[in-house]
Amino acid sequence: MSALKPLIAGNWKMVGLPADLKSFADAMRAWSGGSRGGLLICPPATLLAAAVQAFDGLPIAVGGQDCHAKASGAHTGDIAAPMIAAAGGTFVIVGHSERRADHGETDAQVKAKAEAALAAGLTPIICIGESLAQRQAGETLAVVETSLRGSLPSGDLARVVVAYEPVWAIGTGLTANADQIAEVHAHLRKVLLSIDGTGAAVKLLYGGSVKPGNAAEILATPDVNGVLVGGASLVAADFQAIASACPV
Ligand code: PGA
Secondary structure, X not given: OOOOOOEEEEEOOOOOOHHHHHHHHHHHHHOOOOOOOEEEEEOOHHHHHHHHHHOOOOOEEEXXXXXXXXXXXXXXXXXXXXXXXXXXXXXXXXXXXXXXXXXXXXXXXXXXXXXXXXXOOOEEEEEEOOOHHHHHOOOHHHHHHHHHHHHOOOOOOOOOEEEEOOHHHOOOOOOOOHHHHHHHHHHHHHHHHHHXXXXXXOEEEEEOOOOHHHHHHHHOOOOOXXXXXXXXXXXXXXXHHHHHOOOO
């Protein structure tokens, strides 16, 4: 683990009703444990403002799961970065592989979204990752480098977070092993440093089937500055166990 303060981020995806938020917040309020990492929950947009209220007084930031590249306009169903900020959000995930697959999002669009996030004062979490076919073809480093270069906002990178999420590890129960994660993260760090001096400040998260049982090993992997957790972040006890794997 480098000197960067780790980030333990939860992505609830299209899961969660008000009652789920309430029981999660109650469990977090009752939690006697601690974490050296910053905590973040990205609930569905319908719960964003309610989550900010529910976590009031707790050290848990709230973020969106996506934003539009424009600040406002005729884009039915989309959410703009300033709306997330106005609801009390401070982060937004952009370029998640499910958005890239379901909505055909390109690196150029992800870059525009990341720039919109920064303009609204949000911290973008830019997701990149290879498919199983790309890994098997030995293309992983080239794929993630191309996607990283294409998805990063221009200019200062100090407020940017990058999440390496191998597509084959998301929601599958398969996790990249520590050597695979270390290899990719070292490469991403090298690329970031070559782009801008502020690349050293970029937190590199790992995501893909992070669970209480593997979090400690992943968080101890070189150049891993936190985790992006899907399924396990829906269960407060699991999220707490993952956060605790980042020792106080
Ligand atoms: P998972 O999802 O933890 O359920 O694999 C991770 C993610 O998509 O961010």
